[in-house]
Amino acid sequence: MDNIKNIIFDYGNVIFAIDFLRTQNALSQLGIPNVKEFFAHKGHNKLFDDFETGSITPAQFRDGIRKVANKLDLTDEQIDDAWNSLLIGVSGNNHDVLLEVKQKYRTFLLSNNNKIHYDWIIAYLQKDFGFNNYDDFFERAYFSQDTAMRKPNVEIFEMVLKENNLNPAETVFIDDSPQHIEGAKKAGLRTLLMDVHPEKLRNFLQLHKLL
Known part of the structure; x- marks a missing residue:
C-alpha cells in the first residue's frame, strides 16, 4: 500500500x-x-x-x-x-513484528474488549512475556470497554483519528471482521481484511507492502 x-x-x-x-x-x-x-x-x-x-x-x-x-x-x-475459553494467545513472534512495524509507522491498537477478557490477557502477558500492557508496542491502545463505543460504529474510528490527528487517507485499519472493515471505511480509513491466521501476520504485512 x-x-x-x-x-x-x-x-x-x-x-x-x-x-x-x-x-x-x-x-x-x-x-x-x-x-x-x-x-x-x-x-x-x-x-x-x-x-x-x-x-x-x-x-x-x-x-x-x-x-x-x-x-x-x-x-x-x-x-x-x-x-x-475464547482466548488462545499471542501468535508466533507477533510482538517482534509489532516492534518492527512501529519503527516505520505510527501504530495503534483498537480492540472490542471487556473487563473479564482484558484481565485475563493482562495476567497472561505478565506471566508469559513479563510486561504489563501494550505501551511498548503501540503509540496508544484503545479498548471498547473504556470508550463506551465499539466497532463497527463509525464513532470509535473517528475518535481514534481525531485524538491522534491522523489523516484517514494515510491510515490503514487491519481487522479480521468484515463488518468492522465496513465501519472503518465509513470513517474514510483505508482497510485490510486479515484473512489468514495471526501467526502469518508478518507475511500478511509483507504481502501488502507494509513491511
Whole structure:
C-alpha cells in the first residue's frame, strides 16, 4: 500500500489468536440454547455489546449468562472459564513484528474488549512475556470497554483519528471482521481484511507492502 503513515490494528485474530468455536462449545455446556445465534464471529446477543461498551459490569454480564442458560447456580468461575475459553494467545513472534512495524509507522491498537477478557490477557502477558500492557508496542491502545463505543460504529474510528490527528487517507485499519472493515471505511480509513491466521501476520504485512 502506498502513502501509509499510520496503522491501526485489531487484536483478536490479527495479533492474538482466538477461537469462537471453543467458546460456543463452552457456552453450550453451560446450558446456553441456540449458541451459534447467541455468540458468533459476525453477530451476537446484545449482552456482549453491552459488556464490550462498559454499559454493564462483569457481575451483570454473568447474571445475563445465568438467565439465558436458565441456571442461576452457575458460579462466577464457571462462567469466566467458559467466556475466557475464547482466548488462545499471542501468535508466533507477533510482538517482534509489532516492534518492527512501529519503527516505520505510527501504530495503534483498537480492540472490542471487556473487563473479564482484558484481565485475563493482562495476567497472561505478565506471566508469559513479563510486561504489563501494550505501551511498548503501540503509540496508544484503545479498548471498547473504556470508550463506551465499539466497532463497527463509525464513532470509535473517528475518535481514534481525531485524538491522534491522523489523516484517514494515510491510515490503514487491519481487522479480521468484515463488518468492522465496513465501519472503518465509513470513517474514510483505508482497510485490510486479515484473512489468514495471526501467526502469518508478518507475511500478511509483507504481502501488502507494509513491511
